[in-house]
Amino acid sequence: AQKVTQAQxxxxxxxxxxVTLDCVYETRDTTYYLFWYxxxxxxxxxxxxxxxxxxEQNEIxxxxxxxxxxxxxxxxxxxxxxxxxxxxxYFCALSEGSRDSNYQxxxxxxxxxxxxx
Amino acid sequence: xxxxTQSPRHKITETGRQVTLACHQTWNHNNMFWYRQDLGxxxxxxxxxxxxxxxxxxxxxxxxSVSRSNTEDLPLTLESAASSQTSVYFCASSERTxxxxxxxxxxxxxxxxx
Numbered sequence: 001a002q003k004v005t006q007a008q009x010x011x012x013x014x015x016x017x018x019v020t021l022d023c024v025y026e027t028r029d030t031t032y033y034l035f036w037y038x039x040x041x042x043x044x045x046x047x048x049x050x051x052x053x054x055x056e057q058n059e060i061x062x063x064x065x066x067x068x069x070x071x072x073x074x075x076x077x078x079x080x081x082x083x084x085x086x087x088x089x090y091f092c093a094l095s096e097g098s099r100d101s102n103y104q105x106x107x108x109x110x111x112x113x114x115x116x117x
Numbered sequence: 118x119x120x121x122t123q124s125p126r127h128k129i130t131e132t133g134r135q136v137t138l139a140c141h142q143t144w145n146h147n148n149m150f151w152y153r154q155d156l157g158x159x160x161x162x163x164x165x166x167x168x169x170x171x172x173x174x175x176x177x178x179x180x181x182s183v184s185r186s187n188t189e190d191l192p193l194t195l196e197s198a199a200s201s202q203t204s205v206y207f208c209a210s211s212e213r214t215x216x217x218x219x220x221x222x223x224x225x226x227x228x229x230x231x
Contacts, residue, residue, distance in 0.1 A: 035219065045207060045222035091159070104175070105220060107160045 002027045004094050006108035013082055014116050021077040021111045023092030029053075034068065034075045035093040035105065045091075051075065079113075087115045120144075123208050123223040131231055136195040138226050140208030148211040149191040150220060151175075151183060153204040160207070166191055198230045 003026040013019045025034065036048040049059060051068050059066045063080045079086050092108040121142040130136050140149065151163040162175030164183040172183050180202060182194045195202055206226045211218040 037222075043205070044224050045209075047219050047221060050219050104162055104165070105160075109159045 002029075002094055002096055002106045004092050004106050004108035006090075006092055006111050008111045009109070010112040010114065012114040012116060015084055016081050018078060018080050019082050019113065019115075021079075021090050021092075021113065023075045023077065023108060025073050025075065025092070025094045025106075027073075027094060027096055029096040031096070033095040035095070036066065036075075036077050037091045037093065038088045039091065039110070040088040048077075048090075082113075082115045084115050084117055086113060088113060121208060121210055121221060121223040123206075123226050125226060126224065127227045127229075129229045129231065130198050132198060132200060134198050136198050136228065138193045138195075138206055138208075138228070140191045140193065140223060141189055142208075142210040142223075143189065144210060144212070144221070145188055146210035146212050146221075147188070148218070148220075149185070150209040150211075151181070151191065151193045152207045152209065153177065153202075154207060154225075155204050163193065163206075164191075195228075198228075200230050202228065203230045204228060 005024045008022055011019060032053045034051045038046045038048055049066055056068050056070060065078045067076045089110045089112045091110045093105040095105050124139045147168050150165040152160045153163055154160050161177045163177055163181050164175050166172050166185040169185055172185055183191055185191055208223040209220040211220045
């Protein structure tokens with residue numbers, strides 16, 4: 001069965017520290033897609049990245065980077081030189097590529113990230 | 118700019134009343150979704166639609182209904198509101214009938230059932 005685990009319920013760091021949010025997934029499909037979303041205190045859900053199962057290259061976008069490792073079924077998210085504005089709940093999600101998936105996202109429980117000034 | 122909107126943003130209602138939450142997207146997306154978000158449960162899928170006149174039940178569909186009469190709108194109706202339906206509701210849309218497509222979310226509606 002498909003599943004997404006974000007084992008870190010809450011992380012607190014001081015501004016400018018680097019922080020990594022873990023995401024471990026389970027799926028039997030060979031084709032699947034992984035996502036990260038950010039939910040700031042204002043409540044909206046903001047899309048950050050989508051990665052398909054055939055592309056294991058790491059992605060960097062400014063201070064954000066993602067490490068996708070199929071061998072460990074992980075899709076971890078690192079924020080470099082964290083800022084107070086990065087404080088949010090971050091969700092990892094999985095979408096399977098088979099028709100049976102019904103295009104649904106399987107969500108992790110989220111990690112609350114607190115950046116202290 | 119294309120967007121997805123929800124209304125109202127906040128709603129307080131009483132047990133037993135019918136409530137409709139609106140979702141409108143201007144991206145011309147085929148797929149639309151309704152989720153509820155509760156502490157300890159993350160995001161749970163209520164209903165979804167792949168196009169006009171198509172609706173499907175999600176994980177927690179009991180007590181909810183949707184209809185899709187056009188591409189832009191997917192209203193969510195609580196037939197007889199219950200206190201257990203107090204939650205934050207999110208609408209989302211995605212472009213094509215493919216699991217690769219990213220879901221984009223509306224701002225959410227906070228519903229309180231007294």
